Each structure stands twice: as structure tokens, then as C-alpha cells.
Amino acid sequence: MSFRRAFNKKDVSEVDWLIVGLGNPGVSYEITRHNAGFMCIDALAEKYRASVSLKKFNALCGECEINGKKCLLVKPQTYMNNSGASVAVFAKHYGIEPKNVLVISDDVSFDVGKIRVRRNGSSGGQNGLNSIIAKLQSKEFPRIKIGVGKKPEGWDMADWVLSNFKLDELDNLKPVLEKAVEAVPYVLEDDIDTAMQKFN
Incomplete structure (x- = not known):
């Protein structure tokens, strides 16, 4: 879906990229698997x-510059399953096309310690991504997926993603987050193929 600017350029500061991390608000969720994006x-x-x-459009956000590109870091406060509602408003307000919305999420299909960079694609069953795809009416946005471990046998998926990382997993998560941060400039420069080769 192509979003047109809803406001005059004088009223809306220029933003080149939205960088959205997915998660749930509140202290009780801070170190849960679902909050890897946050x-x-x-x-x-x-x-x-x-x-x-900054509280805006049902999210916490803040501006930064990465490789000369003005980025808005966004943490939707809508709870995971409704993340798209906030993201779509940001995209419309700033006139950002889906291809310039980088989404960072958890992924239960691979282990803690790994990340995956993707140019676009399906949600893979991740409800926050489902919501964003529905609200943007597009799958054409890049994403960085952070492995949070495969669901153990006997666990309900909802319970698993809302469970806290174990202490040893948190130790492993720090260098993974550093890798994800390192991958971001590649995505912003549309060098996703290199990012995939380097980090996947």
C-alpha cells in the first residue's frame, strides 16, 4: 500500500526510516521471549x-541518525497482536512506504544466539508481523528476526513466547542483539543480500 503524506511538509519532520521493535509493554514482559524486538x-x-x-500514536518513539538517514525508533504499546495499528499510523503520518519500515521481532523457529535478515515475506506465524502486514496491506517490508528458542514439547506457544529468558540465554542474547544492531545499517542501505550473507 502506498501511503501519501497526510500533512504538509512544514508540519511533519522528515523521517527516512521507521525501525520498529515488537514486544509487549509493562515491566512483567521486559525479559520475555516476545520482547526481543523491544x-x-x-x-x-x-x-x-x-x-x-516520546509517547506518540500508541507507541514510545525517538529519533536518531544512522548512516546519514533520519530514523524513528518505535516500540508499539498496543500489545503484540495489535502492533500494526500503531505502525500504520506512523507510516501514514510520515509518508513512509512499507519498504522503509524495518521490523525487528522474535522468532521461535530457531535458537537463541542466531538472527535472520529478510527482505520481505510472510509472518511465519508471528502475530505482530501478521498485524503489520494486515494494516500496511503489504508484505514488502524488511525484517530482522531474533531467535528466541524453539517451543519445547508440551508447551503452549503463547506460554512459551511469554516466558522469561533463562539467565544463560540472557547471556547469549547480548551478543545477538549486538549482531542485530550491526545489521541495521546494511538494511537501510538496501544491502540486504550482504546482510543475509553476513548475519544469517
Whole structure:
């Protein structure tokens, strides 16, 4: 879907990219598997000296510059399954096409310690991605997926993604988040093939 600017350029600051991390708001969810996207946004904010604290469009957000591109870091506060509602409003407000919306999410199909960079595609069953695809009416947005471990036998999927990382997993997660942060500039430069070769 092509979004037209809803406001005059004088009223809306220029933003080149939306970088959206998926998760659930609230202290009780902070170190759950589903919040890997939020964790990555925090890591990006630390690296690029951004403050993701402005409340806007049912999200927390903050601006930063990455490789000369003005980026808005976004953490939707709508809860995971409704993430697209917030993302779509940001995209419309700033006139951002889906191809310039980078989404960072958890992925239960591979282990903690790995990331996957993708140019586009289906949600893979991730409900936040499902919501964004539905609201943007497009699958044509890049994403970085952070492995949070495959669901153990006997677990309900909802319980698994809302479970806390174990201490040893948290130790493994820090370098993974650093890898994800390192991959972001490649995506912004549309060098996704290199990012996939380097990080996948």
C-alpha cells in the first residue's frame, strides 16, 4: 500500500526510516521471549544515543541518525497482536512506504544466539508481523528476526513466547542483539543480500 503524506511538509519532520521493535509493554514482559524486538530497539537507542521515550500514536518513539538517514525508533504499546495499528499510523503520518519500515521481532523457529535478515515475506506465524502486514496491506517490508528458542514439547506457544529468558540465554542474547544492531545499517542501505550473507 502506498501511503501519501497526510500533512504538509512544514508540519511533519522528515523521517527516512521507521525501525520498529515488537514486544509487549509493562515491566512483567521486559525479559520475555516476545520482547526481543523491544530489547533490540533499546540496544539501537544506546548505540545511536537516542531516547525512546516520546509517547506518540500508541507507541514510545525517538529519533536518531544512522548512516546519514533520519530514523524513528518505535516500540508499539498496543500489545503484540495489535502492533500494526500503531505502525500504520506512523507510516501514514510520515509518508513512509512499507519498504522503509524495518521490523525487528522474535522468532521461535530457531535458537537463541542466531538472527535472520529478510527482505520481505510472510509472518511465519508471528502475530505482530501478521498485524503489520494486515494494516500496511503489504508484505514488502524488511525484517530482522531474533531467535528466541524453539517451543519445547508440551508447551503452549503463547506460554512459551511469554516466558522469561533463562539467565544463560540472557547471556547469549547480548551478543545477538549486538549482531542485530550491526545489521541495521546494511538494511537501510538496501544491502540486504550482504546482510543475509553476513548475519544469517
